[in-house]
Amino acid sequence: MLKAEHLTFAYPGQPNLIQDLQITIPEHQITTLIGPNGSGKSTLLQLLTRQLRPTSGTVFLDDKDLWELDAQTSAQKIAIVQQQHQLYDEITVKDLVQLGRLPYQSTLFSDPDNENTASILQQLNLTELATKLVNQLSGGQAQRVWLALALNQHPQYLFLDEPTTYLDLHYQARFLAQLRALNQSTGLTIVMILHDLNQALRYSDYCCLFANGQLITTGTPDEVLTAERVASTFKINCDLVQTDHGPVLVQY
Numbered sequence: 001m002l003k004a005e006h007l008t009f010a011y012p013g014q015p016n017l018i019q020d021l022q023i024t025i026p027e028h029q030i031t032t033l034i035g036p037n038g039s040g041k042s043t044l045l046q047l048l049t050r051q052l053r054p055t056s057g058t059v060f061l062d063d064k065d066l067w068e069l070d071a072q073t074s075a076q077k078i079a080i081v082q083q084q085h086q087l088y089d090e091i092t093v094k095d096l097v098q099l100g101r102l103p104y105q106s107t108l109f110s111d112p113d114n115e116n117t118a119s120i121l122q123q124l125n126l127t128e129l130a131t132k133l134v135n136q137l138s139g140g141q142a143q144r145v146w147l148a149l150a151l152n153q154h155p156q157y158l159f160l161d162e163p164t165t166y167l168d169l170h171y172q173a174r175f176l177a178q179l180r181a182l183n184q185s186t187g188l189t190i191v192m193i194l195h196d197l198n199q200a201l202r203y204s205d206y207c208c209l210f211a212n213g214q215l216i217t218t219g220t221p222d223e224v225l226t227a228e229r230v231a232s233t234f235k236i237n238c239d240l241v242q243t244d245h246g247p248v249l250v251q252y
């Protein structure tokens with residue numbers, strides 16, 4: 001169980017961005033963090049994944065303070081697909097995905113676990129690209145490789161910061177469907193920041209709507225993403241239209 005209690009955070013020299021926030025991430029579900037630019041979504045994601053330390057308050061992972069776990073243990077439980085990827089020049093797909101096994105190796109130089117890596121590459125249709133250099137891949141291929149690296153950690157929680165930003169519509173739908181399939185087949189708990197509210201409606205079980213560092217409301221996508229709330233939070237005109245494929249938000 002991952003939850004935050006009385007979470008408060010300020011960047012150095014700035015007022016509190018997040019103040020006394022409570023959040024519990026539902027297990028085995030897909031949660032989306034949504035809200036206007038600058039509302040604090042990425043900051044919260046970094047607090048929940050031990051990339052930023054709270055000013056006060058606590059993030060609990062299985063009832064233990066996340067900051068009291070050693071880095072290796074937390075990396076076995078929590079994996080992150082960042083929005084901006086670290087640039088690796090001369091590394092192959094297979095070697096990059098192999099890095100996901102590091103939290104399970106006793107030393108940096110112990111034998112890598114090739115079986116897990118081969119199986120993840122196969123699962124994400126990357127076997128044919130295994131010997132290619134990562135910097136020679138298309139955006140869609142690269143995004144699958146970063147997902148494979150995260151999954152190779154065999155985490156309990158997978159966090160993704162705007163994972164569809166650099167993908168075209170076809171690959172956005174494919175990538176999100178792949179996440180849903182993974183969640184259903186393995187029970188992986190997924191938390192992602194999305195800007196496309198229709199994707200949040202379609203692909204999440206639980207939505208957390210943010211504004212100004214505060215959680216405005218949480219619940220199912222239908223409960224959270226009403227036309228009135230979206231219109232007032234994002235300062236737009238908008239309708240919610242029922243279609244054969246589910247509800248769709250239309251901005252006008």
Ligand SMILES: Nc1ncnc2c1ncn2[C@@H]1O[C@H](COP(=O)(O)OP(=O)(O)OP(=O)(O)O)[C@@H](O)[C@H]1O
Binds near residue numbers: 012035036039041043
């Ligand atoms: N490293 C930093 N140092 C100082 N201020 C920061 C830092 N990172 C973010 N901020 C500020 O904190 C606020 C929240 O930023 P954050 O990136 O968490 O919001 P967000 O909701 O993820 O935004 P977006 O949708 O634009 O990605 C913004 O005002 C931003 O300028």
